[in-house]
Amino acid sequence: QDIDQDFLANHLRSPTTFVATHSMLADVAKIMDAVTDNVMRREAAASLLNSISKTLHGS
Known part of the structure; x- marks a missing residue:
């Protein structure tokens, strides 16, 4: 399976806006x-x- 070499860079980018959901806060x-x-x-x-x-x- 191919590995995305930019996985961390893509997933750790700062989003323009981000609000944690109730389920995230519960986790x-x-x-x-x-x-x-x-x-x-x-x-x-x-x-x-x-x-x-x-x-x-x-998703």
């Missing part, structure tokens, strides 16, 4: 609360990154 709270639960933290982080990517770059 951030889960990450902050899951200090000792690595599985829960990883799942919340993956969900948050997926939501941000979809918001910035479409």
